Amino acid sequence: MKYVTIIMLLSALITANSATADAADMAKTCAACHGANGIASNSQWPNLAGQNKDYLIAQLQAFRDGSRVDPLMSPSAKSLSDQDIAALATHYASLQPAVNTAPAKLNLAGMNIRARCVSCHGMEGKPVNSQWPNINGQQQAYLAKQLTAFRDGSRHSEIMKVIVKGFSDQQIADVAEYYSQIPR
Ligand code: HEC
Ligand code: HEC
Missing domain, CATH: 1.10.760.10 (Cytochrome c-like domain)
Incomplete structure (x- = not known):
């Protein structure tokens, strides 16, 4: 015993x-897709x-x-x-995190949509709650793909579903580009 x-x-x-x-x-x-340093080589990932x-x-x-x-x-x-x-x-x-080189031109239409995101994702895309994702410095195509998935229900989140309901593809593209431009 x-x-x-x-x-x-x-x-x-x-x-x-x-x-x-x-x-x-x-x-x-995991490195094949997420990179050896956690930075993906493909914007979809x-x-x-x-x-x-x-x-x-x-x-x-x-x-x-x-x-x-x-x-x-x-x-x-x-x-x-x-x-x-x-x-x-x-x-x-x-x-x-990835070091973003400053973009030539911030997506201002995306920045205007930010008001609907800051209560949870913070002013710079960095939430205070560690259960929620940083969205700053994330890959642009990946962000757009997730927002679309929340909208069509293929990715489930009670919270995000409500946020993106009624977003156009253009609004999704703009806000995704904006957050991808903000350094993490
Ligand atoms: C063959 C490619 C591939 C491999 C290997 C892979 N992943 Fe992924 N991973 C992806 C893709 C693509 C996504 C995004 C899926 C989506 O669009 O919802 C993802 C998403 C994720 C997410 C969610 C990120 C977020 O912001 O929500 C985490 C966490 C993750 N992977 C961790 C890992 C870990 C840890 C490993 C190794 C054990 C791994 N992955 C191996 C392709 C891969
Ligand atoms: C009321 C709180 C809240 C608001 C407001 C909010 N989000 Fe979220 N967001 C969340 C939570 C919680 C998750 C994690 C969902 C999950 O568990 O899959 C999330 C997840 C995400 C993801 C997925 C990140 C990843 O790594 O896969 C993206 C992208 C995102 N939010 C973008 C936005 C954008 C853009 C806005 C504004 C238009 C916004 N969110 C507004 C709470 C919020």
Whole structure:
């Protein structure tokens, strides 16, 4: 009896100690799409560097349980344990966000729409609540794709559904471009 308890304690300790190394190792399987530094090479795919940890955990759980679906992303989340998810979220939240070079011209139409976003996403696209996503410095095509998905219901959020209801494609394109131009 005692012997089994000691083994269990030891294996728990080993798991805890190797969590950081494991996260960097696991992240290698994500790098093909999210980049080695959490900056995606394709504008359709999200940057993860500097994203809020609790938000990352919630999204990875959603991909794992199927409440959020994407043909490219879902397979990567299916076999993750709760510990894997926590370690990966800590890893990506700690990475240095993308450095945006100042855009030639801010999208002013998008900036005008910002008034409808700041109560949750903050003045600069950085919310105070870590359960909510930073949207500043995010990939432009990815932002537009998410807003469209909230509008057509293919991505579920009771809150965001209400926000984008009635948005035109042009308004989505403008606000997506604006936030992609604001440095994280
Ligand atoms: C084959 C490409 C691919 C791989 C590999 C991949 N992802 Fe993704 N990931 C995506 C795409 C594409 C999306 C956006 C899906 C959408 O449009 O809703 C995404 C979305 C996400 C999101 C949600 C981001 C947000 O802002 O809501 C997280 C978190 C994430 N991936 C983490 C990971 C982690 C961690 C791994 C490795 C275990 C990984 N991904 C592997 C393609 C990939
Ligand atoms: C009342 C609060 C609230 C307001 C206002 C709001 N959002 Fe959100 N937003 C959220 C929450 C909460 C989520 C996370 C949804 C989820 O869990 O999938 C989110 C998610 C998003 C995402 C997905 C980010 C990612 O990484 O996938 C985008 C893009 C976004 N919001 C853009 C906007 C824009 C643009 C506006 C203004 C037009 C706006 N939001 C207004 C609360 C809000």
